[in-house]
Each structure stands twice: as C-alpha cells, then as structure tokens.
Amino acid sequence: MKTSKILCIFFITSCLTFNTSYAVDHSMHGGSKSGSGGSENSCAKPQFTKFSPDNLATVSPGSTFSFYAFNVVKPEQIEVTVKTIPVTVTTEDKDNFYLVKGTLPADLKNTIARINIKVNAKLPRCDGENGWLVKISE
Numbered sequence: 001m002k003t004s005k006i007l008c009i010f011f012i013t014s015c016l017t018f019n020t021s022y023a024v025d026h027s028m029h030g031g032s033k034s035g036s037g038g039s040e041n042s043c044a045k046p047q048f049t050k051f052s053p054d055n056l057a058t059v060s061p062g063s064t065f066s067f068y069a070f071n072v073v074k075p076e077q078i079e080v081t082v083k084t085i086p087v088t089v090t091t092e093d094k095d096n097f098y099l100v101k102g103t104l105p106a107d108l109k110n111t112i113a114r115i116n117i118k119v120n121a122k123l124p125r126c127d128g129e130n131g132w133l134v135k136i137s138e
Contacts, residue, residue: 046128062106
C-alpha cells in the first residue's frame with residue numbers, strides 16, 4: 001500500500017513537472033530555450049501616423065510635410081524619398097515617438113508624388129515602410 005502511494009505521488013509530480021516545462025517552451029514561441037522568442041531578438045515594427053498634408057492633398061512645390069514615427073530606435077534609421085529623390089528630414093524626440101519633418105523638392109511641379117518612408121532596422125524583419133501621395137501643383 002505504501003509503495004502504491006509513493007508511485008502515485010511520483011506519477012502526479014512527474015506529470016506536473018512535464019506540463020510546466022512544456023508551458024515554458026510554448027511561451028517562447030519557438031519551442032526552444034535558445035532564444036527564438038527572447039527579448040534580444042524581438043522587435044516591434046515601425047508605425048507611421050499623422051501624415052501631413054493629408055493623402056492626395058494638393059500642395060505647392062517646396063511645401064513641408066510631417067508624420068509621427070513609432071517604434072524607431074534611432075532617428076538615423078528613417079529614410080524619406082519623394083519620387084525616388086532622397087529628402088533630408090529633421091526629427092524631434094517626443095518620448096515614445098519621433099516627429100519627422102521635411103520639405104518637398106522645389107523642382108517637382110504638376111505631378112503626383114509619393115512621400116515614401118523607410119526604416120532600416122538592425123534586424124531586417126524589423127524594417128518598416130509606408131507613405132502617402134500628394135498632388136504637387138504649379
């Protein structure tokens with residue numbers, strides 16, 4: 001009788017231990033403890049909001065534009081082009097996002113142009129890209 005109680009306790013303990021170790025592996029999202037889900041390899045994709053001027057707005061050549069960039073580690077990672085023309089931007093740190101400002105190229109006239117934003121992160125899977133269109137008048 002005493003042996004059966006010991007075996008029963010051993011069986012229950014081993015089942016609980018197995019379930020706990022499985023739960024730890026499952027929470028790592030990779031099935032291994034080697035770090036596929038560890039914080040050093042995780043990232044949040046960059047997010048861009050508050051585009052100004054609005055999408056498809058009509059603007060003058062040389063007009064300013066701005067947007068918010070979230071989940072960007074360094075402002076130097078932000079690249080902006082307008083119709084594939086690189087544009088110099090300024091960034092202002094607002095604690096949990098960057099306010100990014102730039103100026104449309106003055107030689108773009110009577111055209112529709114995409115303001116394209118790209119963030120080149122340390123890990124390629126953490127890169128981000130977005131943008132919007134503006135109508136540039138005379």
